[in-house]
Amino acid sequence: MSNSSMTSTPTIARSPPELIAPAVPTPGGTLPLSSIDRTAGGAGLVNLIQVFPPPSFTTARKSQDAAAALVAMRDGLARTLVPYYPVAGRVAPSGLAVNCTGEGVWFVDAAASCTLADVDGLDSSPLLIPGELLLPRPAPGQKLDGLILMVQATRFTCGGFAVGISFSHAVFDGQGAAQFLTAVGELARGLQVPSVTPVWHRDAVPDPPSPPPPQLTEFRLVAQVADISAESIARVKDEFNQAAATSTGEVCSTFDAVTAVVFKCRALALASAPPDDSDVRIAFAAGTRHLLRGVLPAVEGYYGNCVYLACVTRAGKAVREASLAELVGAVREAKEAVPARFAGWMRGVDHYDVPLDYSTVTVSDWSRVGFHEVDYGFGAPGYVFPLNDHVNFVASLNYIRPPAARRGGIRVVLRCVEELHAAAFAVELAKLA
Incomplete structure (x- = not known):
């Protein structure tokens, strides 16, 4: 102090x-x-x-x-x-x-x-x-x-x-x-x-028939924080850009890079838990306001929920052995599928079907939604963070901007592993952070 x-x-x-x-x-x-x-x-x-x-x-x-x-x-x-x-x-x-x-x-x-x-x-x-x-x-x-x-x-x-x-x-x-x-x-x-x-x-907003609500389990999630440095993010982007240059010319975003890192680290930390061939997932809330143009009278100014849960599902062993560039590709694929999946959901033919068990981790990216730009009359905030320790039925990650003194990189606020896997997860993140 x-x-x-x-x-x-x-x-x-x-x-x-x-x-x-x-x-x-x-x-x-x-x-x-x-x-x-x-x-x-x-x-x-x-x-x-x-x-x-x-x-x-x-x-x-x-x-x-x-x-x-x-x-x-x-x-x-x-x-x-x-x-x-x-x-x-x-x-x-x-x-x-x-x-x-x-x-x-x-x-x-x-x-x-x-x-x-x-x-x-x-x-x-x-x-x-x-x-x-x-x-x-x-x-x-x-x-x-x-x-x-x-x-x-x-x-x-x-x-x-x-x-x-x-x-x-x-x-x-x-x-x-x-x-x-x-x-x-x-x-x-x-x-x-x-x-x-x-x-x-x-x-x-359309009201298609929805599947029954998922069965929720209460977990004993451990709160952790990891800073993924700007250098690490740049390294993952370079790795992906080199791998993709010959095929697609796609570009890896900061979100893609950080999501690939946490997906791989969590799969490595959980190595002892599920059998090798069982699936692990990373799901993320993709913004869909732009997909409601023509559905909503005005998209600008709409303050309701406008998200669709995109998801990457892979066998645990495959995620542990995959390169970060491959995992970035999988995250990008899930993002690119959102417009078609969301359109299917609006027509009632595609459902949210992400099981919210321990094999799934969900991501919310708060680094760019606008909380950091709010000015009540005493300037913009130097730091914004979630405080949702009461939520124990979804393994979750929040991406936020690090405090001003450490700008660059992304801070990940984690509530996504139980005590059994917390130390291993921290070790894996430290290797890639």
Whole structure:
């Protein structure tokens, strides 16, 4: 810790949660969720923390400006809930619709007893401050069920902030949530209306018959973090580009390279688990907004779930023995199949058929959805990370940008192996990171 006088665990004092309602009365009624929203809704609330380094205020102005920034942020939230009025409502108990009640979103104002530097900029794993203290919760006696969004702004003594967000996956995907938070920032900074006009139109998304929900198993997943360096990513790209140059002229993206690395490392770590010929899978949420042009009245501004789960399935032994270039090729193939698979899904002839057992790991790429660009009035965040330790029925990976000090490369937040395989997985990742 940077402050040698800090011997006690840092504390966070929270003000009582308050409901921020839309700034003016908004329409009532019930709006249906889309079939993709209803599938995603099973994930419940998704948590993320945006870490904002101290702005360059002078010391005298720090507390004054921090207080003013929070007032502006609250005002931005209230005003954003006017065009985004469904967010101020509640998901119906059926999970099929949003009741536009205009109740508002819970907002918690909090103050930490330390500087951001004292807790390593919230960059260490495990965190040096209990993560749940950074996340918003409703007032005592209020239910979490049906909540669509909650916000907690925690001020650190250095003038930095951590903004904890919990959003309902039934209402937003990552891009949709980032679009909403961007609008809050714009209105907090004085814009009259958001730069992107929100679009609901969930009823325009097709509703094909869906297969029965997958059988879910509760795992005891271990939280790990790995940094894949820019050099390692460049090496995998070169390897693929040389292998592909003669045949296809395809180009390997950062996502392709990192996905190949984690797929191979996990298969190596699991070598002792399933038999050699049993399959292992890596699935990832591919964005499909561009594939809904002509289906949705407007794609720009749509903040609902717009993803299709692409999947690479291979025998475990084949993945362990494959070159990274071959695995990149497999990831690219799965990506290229998405438009046809998604069109098949819209016609009801193609189903999500990815088994969510221990052999499957699912990837969410948060490095480019927009959480890093949000500015509530105290600059862009230096670091954004998920905090979803409560999710134990899906082995998962999140790709995020490393903290500003280590820019370049991709940080992978892992909750995808149990204790038995955690050490081996860390060793394999270290070889390729």
